[in-house]
Amino acid sequence: MQDHNGDLELIITKDGSHSLFNPALNETYHSTHGAVQESRYVFLLQGLDEFLLRNNAKEINVFEVGLGTGLNALLTIEWAQKNNVRVNYDSIEAFPISVAQAKALNYVELIGGKDTKAWSELIHKLDWEVKHTITDTFTFQKIKNRIENHQLDESKYDVIFFDAFAPSKQIEMWQLDILLKLFNCMKPNAVFVTYCAQGQLKRNLKSLGLTVETLEGPPGKKEMVRAIKI
Numbered sequence: 001m002q003d004h005n006g007d008l009e010l011i012i013t014k015d016g017s018h019s020l021f022n023p024a025l026n027e028t029y030h031s032t033h034g035a036v037q038e039s040r041y042v043f044l045l046q047g048l049d050e051f052l053l054r055n056n057a058k059e060i061n062v063f064e065v066g067l068g069t070g071l072n073a074l075l076t077i078e079w080a081q082k083n084n085v086r087v088n089y090d091s092i093e094a095f096p097i098s099v100a101q102a103k104a105l106n107y108v109e110l111i112g113g114k115d116t117k118a119w120s121e122l123i124h125k126l127d128w129e130v131k132h133t134i135t136d137t138f139t140f141q142k143i144k145n146r147i148e149n150h151q152l153d154e155s156k157y158d159v160i161f162f163d164a165f166a167p168s169k170q171i172e173m174w175q176l177d178i179l180l181k182l183f184n185c186m187k188p189n190a191v192f193v194t195y196c197a198q199g200q201l202k203r204n205l206k207s208l209g210l211t212v213e214t215l216e217g218p219p220g221k222k223e224m225v226r227a228i229k230i
């Protein structure tokens with residue numbers, strides 16, 4: 001994939017929240033049925049809530065593939081505060097959007113809350129490759145690299161947010177070498193979630209030894225995948 005972020009277009013999804021459209025890939029950053037809705041359902045409900053249910057943890061290490069608009073990170077700051085769970089959130093992004101593109105998004109007004117604007121700005125302005133403390137319950141590190149070139153620590157993460165562009169648009173992100181890298185950085189009991197439910201993805205995850213569940217998808221999407229490292 002090449003960097004075409006100068007051409008990104010702001011779109012409105014069906015729940016009223018913005019997303020970005022990448023014309024070069026002919027692909028959106030979120031479901032057109034609702035960006036905030038998708039993020040809350042796939043990553044927070046089926047990822048973080050599920051991990052908490054199974055593990056009753058006080059601290060969770062999250063790794064996100066594709067920081068993009070920062071929406072998942074922003075919602076996770078709020079989630080960590082509400083659940084009183086410390087989240088250490090690392091997110092990799094090869095092609096960051098600009099601060100101006102981030103500012104145009106309507107997430108702050110839709111999510112509400114007195115600190116959301118400040119958190120949203122920090123997500124895009126903070127330095128890369130440094131662990132920052134954003135709240136009492138949230139640390140944040142952005143990694144500016146391609147996932148294929150980045151070395152991940154083994155057994156570090158509890159929850160993986162796999163939010164790459166769809167396999168039909170960026171097939172290289174869904175290959176076994178990248179999934180193996182993610183598998184190796186997962187702790188036992190770690191949860192991997194993605195909005196995608198492609199058959200080949202499920203076969204790849206199973207071949208790595210993960211327990212794969214096909215779940216109902218967020219509104220407008222039939223299915224999604226969650227995989228657990230037992």
Ligand SMILES: C[S@@+](CC[C@H](N)C(=O)[O-])C[C@H]1O[C@@H](n2cnc3c(N)ncnc32)[C@H](O)[C@@H]1O
Pocket residue numbers: 001028029030039065066067068069070071072073092093094095096145146147148163164165
């Ligand atoms: C579906 S979007 C992510 C959406 C994001 N999580 C959000 O909430 O806005 C996919 C992201 O993966 C990034 N990306 C593409 N290729 C990548 C690579 N090789 N390594 C890391 N990130 C990549 C894209 O630039 C894009 O921001």
